[in-house]
Amino acid sequence: MTRRNEAARQAILTAAYDLVGEIGYSKLSVEGIATRAGVGKQTIYRWWPSKGAVLLDALLLTVGxxxxxxxxxxxxxxxxxxxxxxxxxxxxxxxxxxxxxxxxxxxxxxxxxxxxxxxxxxxxxxxxxxxxxxxxxxxxxxxxxxxxxxxxxxxxxxxxxxxxxxxxxxxxxxxxxxxxxxxxxxxxxx
Incomplete structure (x- = not known):
């Protein structure tokens, strides 16, 4: 993965983790994650099939x-x-x-x-x-x-x-x- 891709991946995971804490899971959306991370939602869908899959990786990144x-x-x-x-x-x-x-x-x-x-x-x-x-x-x-x-x-x-x-x-x-x-x-x- 290139440095740029890794930076985008980290931004997405951080955005998802932070947003779910701020607004709750029911209001969390791929669009909201993309906006917070500064990426297009197609970038998220290229790597994850759903917001739940993004959250799983965000959890693993945070707590290991x-x-x-x-x-x-x-x-x-x-x-x-x-x-x-x-x-x-x-x-x-x-x-x-x-x-x-x-x-x-x-x-x-x-x-x-x-x-x-x-x-x-x-x-x-x-x-x-x-x-x-x-x-x-x-x-x-x-x-x-x-x-x-x-x-x-x-x-x-x-x-x-x-x-x-x-x-x-x-x-x-x-x-x-x-x-x-x-x-x-x-x-x-x-």
Missing amino acids: GPAGDLPDTGDLEADLRTILFATVDEFADPGVDAVMRGLIAEIAHDPGLAALYAERVDGPVRELKRRRLRAAQEAGQIDPDLDLDAAVDLLWGPLLSRWLQRAGPLDHDFAARTISMALSGMSRKM
Whole structure:
């Protein structure tokens, strides 16, 4: 990609991220993104099929995509606190909140965007979570027969649900209680 194209790409992603925070997803348009970025809307459609796809890339640019393994200090509870507290902090960020809510709304109606999100975000992140829990199984910290996908949902599902529905405070205390309850359910069978 040429420098000019990369500059335009960055301007588009920044414009989309900023605009969704200012006006909300329902009012966000490709035309508005193009105007803010100083490009033609055809430039956006050359690289992305929809405003949702632009937002996905804007989110990945801002918070980063899945990278490396999750913390593994040998203390599963401490590691989960680090990970879930970071998740709570991301949800509390107004920019991330606006972009994620927009993406979730669009994913519900756009199977192509849902597949792209699953491929680029949810699938890789879920694998990182399973890998960390698998290491805990191998270390004898949790039940060796535990369904790892169910365990991932048990740990992260309450945070996502509370955030999505705005159903009470989503803070470190809630995350810590979720971890404690989940770990007691995942403990090794005697």
